Amino acid sequence: MEIHLSHFNTIYFSAKMSLPLTLLSGLSYMGILIESLSILIISLLFFMLIFLYNKSINEKQHEKWRLIAGLLIRKAVFHDNEDNPDATVPLTARAESLMHNRHFRQLVTEELITTKKSLAGMASENLKHLYQQLQLDKYALTNLKSPQWYVKAKAIQELTLMELKDVLPKLYRYTNNKNELVRMEAQSATVQFYGFEGLRFLNVITYPISEWQQIKLLQQLSQAAPVDVSIDTWLRSKNSSVAVFALKLARSYHWFQWHDTILACLEHPEANVRLQAIDCLCEIYTDKTAAILKSRFWQEELEIQLAIVKALRSIGTEDDAPFLVSLLAYDNNEMKIYAARAVTHISKNGLELIGISASASGYPLNEILAQIKGELAV
Amino acid sequence: MNWPEVFHNLYMYGFLLYSALLILSYIAISVLSIAEIRNYRHKNSFTDYRVLASSTELPSMSILAPAYNEGETIVENVRSLLSLHYNHLEVIIINDGSKDDSLSRLITTYDLHRIDYFVNEQIPTKPVKGVYKSHNPVYSKLTVVDKVNGGKADALNVGVNIAQNKYYVCIDVDCVLEQDAILKLAKPFLENTSKRVIAVGGVVRIANSCEIEGGRIVKVNLPDQFLPRMQTLEYIRAFLLGRMAWARLNGLLLISGAFGVFDREIVIKCAGYNINTVGEDMELVVRMRRYMEELKEPYRVNFIPDPLCWTEAPASFKILGRQRNRWTRGTIETLRMHKKMFLNPDYGLLGMLSYPYWLFFEFMAPIVEFIGIILFIAACLMGIVTHALVLLMIGVIILGILYSVFAILMEVLTYNQYKRNKDILRLLLVAIIEPFVYHPFVVWSAIRGNIDLLRKKNSWGEMTRQGFVGKKPVG
Numbered sequence: 001m002e003i004h005l006s007h008f009n010t011i012y013f014s015a016k017m018s019l020p021l022t023l024l025s026g027l028s029y030m031g032i033l034i035e036s037l038s039i040l041i042i043s044l045l046f047f048m049l050i051f052l053y054n055k056s057i058n059e060k061q062h063e064k065w066r067l068i069a070g071l072l073i074r075k076a077v078f079h080d081n082e083d084n085p086d087a088t089v090p091l092t093a094r095a096e097s098l099m100h101n102r103h104f105r106q107l108v109t110e111e112l113i114t115t116k117k118s119l120a121g122m123a124s125e126n127l128k129h130l131y132q133q134l135q136l137d138k139y140a141l142t143n144l145k146s147p148q149w150y151v152k153a154k155a156i157q158e159l160t161l162m163e164l165k166d167v168l169p170k171l172y173r174y175t176n177n178k179n180e181l182v183r184m185e186a187q188s189a190t191v192q193f194y195g196f197e198g199l200r201f202l203n204v205i206t207y208p209i210s211e212w213q214q215i216k217l218l219q220q221l222s223q224a225a226p227v228d229v230s231i232d233t234w235l236r237s238k239n240s241s242v243a244v245f246a247l248k249l250a251r252s253y254h255w256f257q258w259h260d261t262i263l264a265c266l267e268h269p270e271a272n273v274r275l276q277a278i279d280c281l282c283e284i285y286t287d288k289t290a291a292i293l294k295s296r297f298w299q300e301e302l303e304i305q306l307a308i309v310k311a312l313r314s315i316g317t318e319d320d321a322p323f324l325v326s327l328l329a330y331d332n333n334e335m336k337i338y339a340a341r342a343v344t345h346i347s348k349n350g351l352e353l354i355g356i357s358a359s360a361s362g363y364p365l366n367e368i369l370a371q372i373k374g375e376l377a378v
Numbered sequence: 379m380n381w382p383e384v385f386h387n388l389y390m391y392g393f394l395l396y397s398a399l400l401i402l403s404y405i406a407i408s409v410l411s412i413a414e415i416r417n418y419r420h421k422n423s424f425t426d427y428r429v430l431a432s433s434t435e436l437p438s439m440s441i442l443a444p445a446y447n448e449g450e451t452i453v454e455n456v457r458s459l460l461s462l463h464y465n466h467l468e469v470i471i472i473n474d475g476s477k478d479d480s481l482s483r484l485i486t487t488y489d490l491h492r493i494d495y496f497v498n499e500q501i502p503t504k505p506v507k508g509v510y511k512s513h514n515p516v517y518s519k520l521t522v523v524d525k526v527n528g529g530k531a532d533a534l535n536v537g538v539n540i541a542q543n544k545y546y547v548c549i550d551v552d553c554v555l556e557q558d559a560i561l562k563l564a565k566p567f568l569e570n571t572s573k574r575v576i577a578v579g580g581v582v583r584i585a586n587s588c589e590i591e592g593g594r595i596v597k598v599n600l601p602d603q604f605l606p607r608m609q610t611l612e613y614i615r616a617f618l619l620g621r622m623a624w625a626r627l628n629g630l631l632l633i634s635g636a637f638g639v640f641d642r643e644i645v646i647k648c649a650g651y652n653i654n655t656v657g658e659d660m661e662l663v664v665r666m667r668r669y670m671e672e673l674k675e676p677y678r679v680n681f682i683p684d685p686l687c688w689t690e691a692p693a694s695f696k697i698l699g700r701q702r703n704r705w706t707r708g709t710i711e712t713l714r715m716h717k718k719m720f721l722n723p724d725y726g727l728l729g730m731l732s733y734p735y736w737l738f739f740e741f742m743a744p745i746v747e748f749i750g751i752i753l754f755i756a757a758c759l760m761g762i763v764t765h766a767l768v769l770l771m772i773g774v775i776i777l778g779i780l781y782s783v784f785a786i787l788m789e790v791l792t793y794n795q796y797k798r799n800k801d802i803l804r805l806l807l808v809a810i811i812e813p814f815v816y817h818p819f820v821v822w823s824a825i826r827g828n829i830d831l832l833r834k835k836n837s838w839g840e841m842t843r844q845g846f847v848g849k850k851p852v853g
Contacts, residue, residue: 337496371494
């Protein structure tokens with residue numbers, strides 16, 4: 001382990017070396033410098049002490065505010081408005097006056113969001129009403145216009161979590177925003193509100209969708225009712241991340257109807273799309289898929305060749321064993337391991353097939369074979 | 379102007395220029411680190427790590443933990459690693475020819491059995507004596523490799539050869555990781571769409587005096603002992619300010635060997651860790667960057683400021699001296715191996731800024747300080763110390779303290795690990811006394827590192843640990 005530390009004292013000692021400093025500035029300038037630095041340190045120390053003091057005061061105040069917010073939220077959760085849907089949650093005078101305080105509003109919003117995440121049904125709906133009653137939605141809509149990306153993104157997240165569906169048109173326009181976080185939150189919002197139909201932003205976005213965002217969207221979609229959507233346009237999108245995401249969707253939801261279009265992705269100019277297509281074909285395949293993958297093998301780079309062999313392990317049949325055995329002569333140990341594993345997986349006589357291979361008794365195949373025998377025994 | 383005068387002026391203005399540049403670099407580091415931490419924390423506030431934790435789409439990770447004579451603590455440390463929250467994880471412990479009973483303890487505790495395993499030696503290493511897996515499905519993630527002793531770099535290379543996954547996490551086996559540490563380190567690899575992330579580093583914090591239970595930090599305390607407490611401030615300054623600033627510029631040259639994630643494919647293409655240097659962690663990052671620069675491929679080396687990894691800091695001058703000696707030798711060796719990049723515009727920021735900074739302000743700083751001390755003593759003996767010099771000396775000390783106080787302020791405003799106000803005040807006290815009672819020792823250790831390198835002394839230096847086991851605070 002290594003860290004490298006600041007060498008501020010270097011200045012100190014190097015300064016010591018410049019002995020004839022009187023040539024430079026004279027005592028008065030140095031004095032001013034030291035005084036300024038000392039004042040700066042004292043100011044910083046003072047600031048820290050004030051900060052620590054304020055922090056402890058604020059913590060106590062926040063505890064009190066948290067109690068008020070908690071009470072308000074509890075009232076809302078158990079509020080019975082069946083007879084009168086427009087009935088509001090009664091606010092105490094203290095709570096009402098505190099709503100003018102930005103920090104209190106922020107705290108109430110955070111508490112509302114946290115509670116809402118763990119509730120459903122009427123209680124959740126009541127919290128949404130409280131959010132609107134406190135006009136927190138208006139503040140969030142104002143924040144949407146903020147020039148600061150994180151304020152904007154936070155507002156989108158807040159409106160989404162509060163399920164204010166009618167603001168979606170306002171949010172949708174941010175799905176291709178130049179700021180990554182803003183567009184991520186807007187994309188999540190449309191999926192949150194409309195599930196698979198909300199993915200229509202994929203038709204228009206020009207910015208790439210990060211893998212992280214793809215994970216998030218897939219996670220959100222897993223909560224929505226599955227709907228067959230047309231991924232044809234997405235698979236052909238110029239935005240390769242859209243194609244990758246569409247392939248992940250097809251794989252997750254086993255959309256066999258897109259098999260042929262997915263096969264066409266094997267011709268995609270970008271390797272990551274081809275890799276994803278192969279991964280997808282492990283789940284969506286016909287009796288011709290393995291042959292098509294084999295036919296592409298020799299045109300591909302090593303990473304994709306390895307992915308093909310891995311795929312053959314899942315979807316291959318006895319017919320593919322000779323092809324895989326031929327790969328044992330490949331000048332790459334990783335390929336040898338993958339091919340040997342695939343052969344033993346798809347063929348009952350896999351071990352024998354490898355055994356009769358010319359190089360099976362020599363290194364490294366003998367060791368690979370021993371390892372695979374061990375794996376099969378477990 | 380006569381020659382002595384010319385020499386004298388060159389010498390004087392040279393040092394003034396050096397000091398001015400160093401001050402400027404501290405100001406730049408402070409500003410950049412504020413920007414980067416702010417940006418990271420804003421971005422992180424949108425992250426729900428529960429989404430990541432439950433996802434099957436996460437990139438697979440291998441933890442590589444080399445162990446040498448860690449018998450006292452290894453069983454508990456491995457248990458802690460196995461309990462980390464991450465879906466696609468394998469834990470590889472590399473027993474680097476330990477002379478103690480590390481291996482037998484692991485075999486007994488985790489029901490390990492030697493298996494036939496083909497080691498695909500993509501990076502040449504010392505021979506592997508055996509690979510062990512558990513028959514107990516609870517420990518299916520665990521692989522233990524026993525090898526002939528070859529040093530940390532060699533052990534890591536074995537780990538890289540054996541790892542099955544796209545990324546690997548390199549850690550010291552005695553470090554304590556936060557449960558979500560791997561999740562947080564994985565995220566930068568998933569976020570970047572325009573540049574390939576080749577490595578991500580994380581903050582290492584001092585665990586001495588912290589309360590540890592079941593391989594987890596349950597209470598953070600400021601170390602009680604003198605040296606660990608001094609190092610706490612040093613680490614805050616180095617990680618929270620230095621690393622974050624360089625990460626902002628995408629100019630980071632060092633990811634601590636105690637805690638970092640690497641793209642395995644790039645590491646293999648770069649031929650793995652260099653066994654001929656004691657600074658294998660820095661050397662690897664520099665070589666990976668150099669490789670990407672030469673390929674002209676866009677890449678990033680990221681750093682995240684969350685306190686995720688806790689380590690035991692040396693509590694004795696002897697051990698600390700060895701450690702700093704080794705770090706110095708590692709830095710010099712790395713800089714020497716990659717001298718081609720120095721002020722070479724072909725290497726962009728790496729050659730024009732990162733490398734020169736390390737050369738002038740990391741490698742040369744202790745030498746300059748040391749020579750300064752000698753000359754100052756000589757000047758005192760000769761009675762030629764001026765008032766201006768004394769004032770400047772005080773000014774520079776104050777500036778150093780200011781930098782430390784700023785680092786503490788950043789800590790308080792961001793992660794605030796030391797909750798008690800008393801601890802913050804103690805840290806402030808450390809900032810004030812550090813330049814007088816601790817820093818000179820660090821400088822002396824660095825000088826010894828230089829001397830050892832000149833004498834071609836390449837030992838790693840034994841690092842005796844006190845261990846984390848038990849509920850009681852360490853140290």
